[in-house]
Amino acid sequence: MPDTLIEEEEPIRPTVTDDPAAPAPAPGGDPAEAGPGERGAGEQRERPPAAPPRPGRPRAAACLLAAIALLALLAGAALGVYFFFWRYEPTARRHIPGDANIVIRLETAELALFGPVRQHFLPLLDESASDASRASRKARLEAATGLDFPSDLREIVVASTDATSWVALAGGRIPKDRFVAGMEKVARDEGWEGWRREGDLLIVHGTHGALTRPRAVIGQADDGTIVLGTDVEIVSAALPASDEWQRLDLPEQGPVTFALTSAAWSGAAGVVSAVLPRAGALFRRVDHASGALTLGAEPALAMRLAPASGEAAAALAADTQALLGSLKLAFAVLPDVAGARDALEGAQALAQGDQVAIQTRWPYEGLDRACADLAQRVERATRAALDAKAAPSAAP
Structure with missing residues (x-):
């Protein structure tokens, strides 16, 4: 007797050998109605088309890092320009004489942006650049003192002790220990009359009737601040740095500030x-x-x-x-x-x-x-x- 009995009424189902991993058809299912992954015997199973490759993430990350690096570089350059070329710590106010009773401070950068100043004063600089004699003098002053006027000036403080003696203090990116010697050289080269060097001061004399007295006294503080006064006493009093401006309650910010x-x-x-x-x-x-x-x-x-x-x-x-x-x-x-x-x-x-x-x-x-x-x-x-x-x- 055979080991396996096969009923004649039931047809023998074909065995799928093309794709061993294919799932068996559902009982009673028609091979013609099977899905793409469940086709009958003798048919090759169709595989779905491969999905397109996704954009490469390493390339996007590299672009992002490059953008961040560029922004950091630009920020660093801006900070470098600010700290090394534009940033200025006010120094002129520190040289207000101790007995000053009138003080006026001018912030040159803000003044230069004011319409009337641009309209009426900046053309004078343009005209001086076109005038050969003025341009020559400006070039000599810059070469002798190292001061590029007016771009190097940031603040000017005018002070008086008795409304008779006055001093002007100029602060900015000014080379130290050069201004007085430079002005002395210009005075000698141009043949100024009535000037003399007296220690750290340059004194320019003028004639008032029968009297000869200082017309201007020029000095420079250790921090580079230029001191220009009407007499030796007030210039000498302004050369040392002090906190006198705090006693005067002088405002720290503003194009024009004052204290009395x-x-x-x-x-x-x-x-x-x-x-x-x-x-x-x-x-x-x-x-x-x-x-x-x-x-x-x-x-x-x-x-x-x-x-x-x-x-x-x-x-x-x-x-x-x-x-x-x-x-x-x-x-x-x-x-x-x-x-x-x-x-x-x-x-x-x-x-x-x-x-x-x-x-x-x-x-x-x-x-x-x-x-x-x-x-x-x-x-x-x-x-x-x-x-x-x-x-x-x-x-x-």
Whole structure:
């Protein structure tokens, strides 16, 4: 008897040998109706087409790293330019004389961006570049002192001790220990009259009637700050660095800032008392003041008064507002100076804490007229000096 009985009624199913891994057909299923992966015997199983390769991740990562490296390089270059070429730590304010009572600080970079300054003063530099004699002098000054004017200057501080002796302090990227010696060389080469070297100072004399006295005294501090004054005493007092500017409460930021001590207010009181007694009395009630003039399309003046001992801020504010009203009437019949008349019209004095705040808008047109007038004065003075210098050489 055979081991396996096969019923005749049931057909024998073919064995799939082409693809051993193919799943067996479902019981009772028709091979013609099987899916692509379940075809019947004698048919090759169709494989699905291969998926397209994905973009290579290593290439994208490399591009990202390259972009980050480029940004880091640009940032490093920008920081290098800032720290080594543009960044400047203010030094001029450190050389304000210890007994100064009037201080004005000018930030040259912000001033150069102000419209009236660009319009009226920058053309003077262009003209000097086209004038052979001026260009030659500028080149000699730069070669002798190492100072590229005006790009190397960042701040100028003007101070006075008694409204008679004045000093101008110039700070910036200025080479140290070169300015005085360089100016001495220029003076010798150009044949200046009435100058002499006295220690670390260069003194230029002028004649006033029968008297001969210093017209300018030039020095340079250890940190490079240039000191230009009206006499030896104030220049010598400004050469050492100090923290005097902090005592004056001089604002640190702003294109134009200023500070006045009680001595300055007392001196001003003595001058104006004969004309405006109310102003003289009020000035004596002020201990010190500081403020700033902001520039731009709408310039504005902000000033703070510190009352003298025993004075209340509210009372001082009320009297200050009354004085502003009197000044409006006085300026109404006087020629306008740099827009001061319109500035007085909108000035307001209010008590804020223990101080008095004065605020007003300063007319742009007034500052424009003032810059134009000053530029013309500088132009005339420069031409007169050059003509006087050229006159002896032109004489037969």
